[in-house]
Amino acid sequence: MTPPEVDDRTIGQLLRSYLPLEPYRRLVLVHGRYAPTAQQRFTVDVDGTDHDVTVTDAHSVLGVLGAWQEHRESAKVGAVLVVTTGVPDDRLGWDLRGHALRRTTLTVDRAEIVAQRFGATEVEPRIRREPWLLEALLDAEPSVGWSRTGPVLTHESAVRALLAVRFGLVDDSPDAGALLEWAQSAGGPARFLDLPSAEQDGLTRRLVDTVGPFAVVFTALVREGRARDILPIGVLISLLDEAEVPTDVALAVGGLLQNVKADAASRHAFVVAVQGTLERWIVQAEDGGLRGEDARRRVLDVLERADRIATERGVEASDHPFLPSGFRGRLRAVATALTAQVDGTTIQVAEGALDRLREHRVTRLHPERLAAATMAVRLMRWLATTPDPASGVAGAVAGHVRTGGWVDRALTAVWAGENTAEQAVGHAFGLVHDAARRRRDDLDEHFAVRLRHWTEHAAATAPGGALLVEQVLDEVVAPLAAETGAPLVIVVDGMSAAVAVELGEQLLDRGWTETARNAGGREAAVAVIPSVTRLSRASLLTGVAAAGDQAGERDGFAALWKRHGREAELMHKSDIAGAAGRRLSERLVTALADPDRVVGVVLNTVDDALDHGREGDRTGWRLHDITYLQDLLDAARSYGRPVVLVSDHGHVLERSTDSAKSGGPTQAPSARWRTGTPAEGEIELRGPRVLEGDGRVVVPWREDIRYTNRRAGYHGGASLAEMTVPVLVFTPGPDAVPMGWFVLSPELTRPAWWSSRPSPVVPPAPAPPPRKKPARVKKVDDTDGLFDLPPGPADDAPAPAPRATTLGARVIRSAPFVAQRKLLRRAPEPEGVARLLDALNDGGGELSAAAAVTMLGRTGREPGPVIAHLQRLLNLEGYQVIAFDGRTVRLDVDVLSLQFGLDRT
Known part of the structure; x- marks a missing residue:
């Protein structure tokens, strides 16, 4: 019988299997013919040791003897000679075979070698019937060897192991997502194309069996050499699944698969897998970090390639939900709506275009562009409202912290605008910004006129209905301390109303409960004049309108609280940082741990950003942007302290303005105040609250005036953004809200135009009086009572009964509701459930936890147990x-x- 042909791969595997049994042997006899194209000299790693190997093909006794003799005389020590031969053992003789490995001619049984490489003694017969699989397993063994499988190597285990190596899988269970990632790898598809066609056929069949119809299209494209375009093609052929795809589009897209024999099911499975992989990458991109940026780049590379292929084939896919061209088209649609005259119809068009933009998958990779578009539409809504300038200074600053700050926040994002070459979009954003800015200027001018008259007489004893910055601690924080214990007062120097509303949202998201002294909502104080740190911060912290330095602030803060019968400590920047291994200083932590000591901390990040140029590029502030703020909030929560977040003045931002052309001196003492005669956009202020210029200064009310060198932002002027001092009060939970104070749900802190759907009417709810410990009640059902609530006062949050035809009213009259309520102890009152369901239905299906608790008549309760009890009532059979x-x-x-x-009808 003709000896089988062997090559260097087979010899290598044979040596790795047998040489460890007799590592000192240097002659290996192999029954076979050596392939002419195989290497005759190579190195084999056997158990971590490299062996030089020479292979000779000899088919006579003399040839074998001669080869061995020559090797012994000339080869270096340790080198191995392999002789492939068809000479039987009985002709070779014992003297020669005595030098050979295993003292015999080894038979090349690929199945046996494969079994040994897997640590098995046998292989499943199916493996022997597939020569391509044996060859592939010998060729593909990883450097660390195959994983051991047991005494019998099954066909399933062998193929899975081979798939894992050939397709770079983390484990041996291939899935569509892993294969698509492999298709984008460097070199992987090219190595697959270098495999023998028999192995390619076998792997293709196995993938179809393992992964399903997706593999039909996938393997066909890989074998055509189009692995790079697999994901882009998957994006484009999704067009074929649309209900009314034009004929020319169907032909152009279908041509991408002209050589692929795939039915509709295989094509659909392929599209679903591609979109699922892209969705997973988008989620990774949203997580941020280096991994997120890599995922973002991968998605954009794929989708931009898909766009190019569509263009090359003449495919019109500008509204495709994945293609960047579709994203740009939807963004331009928003821009077109923004340029129309503002009325109810155009706002609806703009909101519809914005909704379609949000639905586009690429939008999630461009959050800053979506934010700018969203803020532009919000400004459009605000412009459609009727302007209602406040009649006095008190009303103006209160309105600014409740509405104007949201406007300024939107203006900042829209000013940053579009960061690409989309000129039409940038133009639209500019139009909306300028229109909103003109209205803001009108409000600032109106405020300046009122401020001029008010300033002439305003003082702590006659504030004209306004809360003055020097009164904040006495009138807001001291009553809070009397009810809840010593608070933590965080002074964010330079925090405008726009920054305050953004930080306030984030505190609510982190589980803090916002509260206020009255049902009107958030409070704001009026800064001293000019509104600069040296004056306004000292006035805030000492309770007296005066200038001061840090030492004066510390002494004045302690003296003010001493008048209220409390010890107090104020810390500035140098007092906050801890030693190695500690974020906060020991002095600060010790002060916070004292439940009777009022602690004040001054954070300068915002004010420093204005001076050093960082604020100019910001479109928003996050809690972690302000150094130590998150640490202080965490510490306050751990000690059960309420937090007062307050500023000393606001600021305006640099918008590429020139210095004011005024009649004042060339060197003003500050960027936003001077002495002299007022010019256009300026106003002269005088009175007891003017602490510079001998009681008389000139300040600009327009934001585009400055007197000094350009910086990122400025303060000291008379605009609402500078003169308004936001005062936000938070408790660690609703049960810590002071008696008689009001819980502010997120719906109460946002203006109505901020959302596309009107927010449900959530009445400001006063904190309930302290509750007595409920008497123990014997259970009458088989529930564990984990979320049972003690009965609360019936008038926690009085509200009208639901209308008879509303969704909530229909639910509470339904038989399933009545039956389910009988099974629960202390179930929520039906009227409260109806109010909540109606509010959710009117508000787009979402409501903050605080507002939901108020609707249920459980104001002041922890939301978790209250909502869990509601879920037990409404989530029948586990449905959400x-x-x-x-x-x-x-x-x-x-x-x-x-x-x-x-x-539903």
Whole structure:
């Protein structure tokens, strides 16, 4: 019988299998013919040791003897000679075979070698029937060897191991996502194309069996050499699944698969897998960091390539939900709507275009561009409202912290605008910004006129209805301390109303409960004049309108609280940082740990940013942007302290303005105040609250005036943004809200135009009086009572009964609701459930936890147990009618209607 042909790969595997048994042998006899194209000299790694190997093909006894003799005389020590031969053992003789490995001619049984390489003694017969698989397993063994499988190597284990190596899988369970990532790898597809066609066929069949119809299209494209375009092609052929795809588009897109024999099911499975992989990458991109940036770049590379292929083939796909051209088209649609005259119809068009932009997958990779578009539409809504300038200074600053700060926040984002070459979009953003800025200027001018008259007589004894910055500690913080214990007062120097509303949102998201002294909402104080740190901060911290340095602030802060019968400590920048291994200083932590000591901390990050140029590029502030703020909040929560977040003055931002052309001196003492005669955009202020210029200064009310060198932002002027001092009060939870104070849900802190849907009417709810410990009640059902609530006062949050025809009213009258409520102890009152369901339905299906608790008549309770009890009532059979993530309550109206037998019509 003709000896089988062997090559260097087979010899290498044979040596790795047998040489460890007799490592001192240097002659190996192999039954076979050596392939002419195989290497005759190579190195084999056997158990971590490299062996030089020479292979000779000899088919006579003399040839074998001669080869061995020559090797012994000339080869270096340790080198191995392999002789492939067809001479039987009985002709070779014992003297020669005595030198050979295993003292015999080794038979090349690939199946046996494969079994040994897997640590098995046998292989499943199916493996022997597939020569391509044996060859592939011998060729593909990783450097660390195959994983051991047991005494019998099964066909399933062998193929999975081979797939893992050939396709770079982390484990041996291939899936569509892993294969698509492999297709984008460097070299992987090219190495696959270098494999023998028999192995390519075998792997293709196995992938179809393992992964499903997706593999039909996937392997066909890889074998055509189009692995680089697999994901872009998957994006484009999704067009074929549309209901009314034009014929020319269908032909052009279908041509991408002209050589692929795939049915509709295989094509659909391929599209779903591609979109799923891109979605996973988008989620990774949203997580940020280096990994997120890599995922973002990968997605954009794929989608931009898909766009180019579409252009090359003449495919019109500008509205495709994945293609960047579709994103740009939807963004331009928003811009077009923004340029129309503002009325109810154009706002609806703009909101519809914005909704379509949000739905585009690429939008999630450009959050800053979506934010600018969203803020532009919000400004459009604000411009459609009727202007209502406040009649006095008190009303103006209160209105600014409740509305104007949101406007300024939107203006900042829209000013930053579009960061690409989309000129039409940038133009539209500019139009909206300028229109909103003109209205803001009108409000500032109106405020300046009122401020001029008010300033002439305003003082702590006659504030004209306004809260003065020097009164904040006495009138807001001291009553809070009397009810809740010593607070932490965080002074964010330079924090404008725009910054305050953004930070306030983030505190609510982190589980803090906002509260206020009255139902009107957030409070604001009026800064001293000019509104600079040296004056306004000292006035805030000492309770007296005066200038001061840090030492004066510390002494004045302690003296003020001493008048209220409390010890107090104020810390500035140098007092906050801890030693090695500690974020906060020991002195600060010790002060916070004292429940009777009022602690004040001054944070300069915002004010420093104005001086050093960082604020100019910002479109928003996050808690972690302000050094030590998150650490202080965490510490306050751990010690159960309420937090007062307050500023000393606001600021305006640099918008590439020139210095004011005024009649004043060339060197003003500050960027936003001077002495002399007022010019256009300026106003002269005089009175007891003017602490510079001998009681008389000139200040600009227009934001585009400055007197000194350009910086990122300025303060000291008379605009609402500079003169308004936001005062925000938070408690660690609703149960810590002072008696008689009001809980402010997020819906109460946002202006109505901020959302595309009107916010539900959530009445400001005063904190309930202290509750007595409830008497123990014997259980009458089989529930564990984990979320049972003690009965609360019936008038916690008085509200009108639900209308008879509302969604909530229909639910509480339904038989399933009545039956389920009988099974629960202390179930929420039906009227409260109806109010909440109606509010959720009116508000787009979402409501903050605080607002939901108020609607249920449970003001001041912890939201978790209250909402959990509601879920037990409404989530029949485990279906998610009500979902809760700790911050937001969500209603699924469809599931609600189905579970409670309601007619949606």
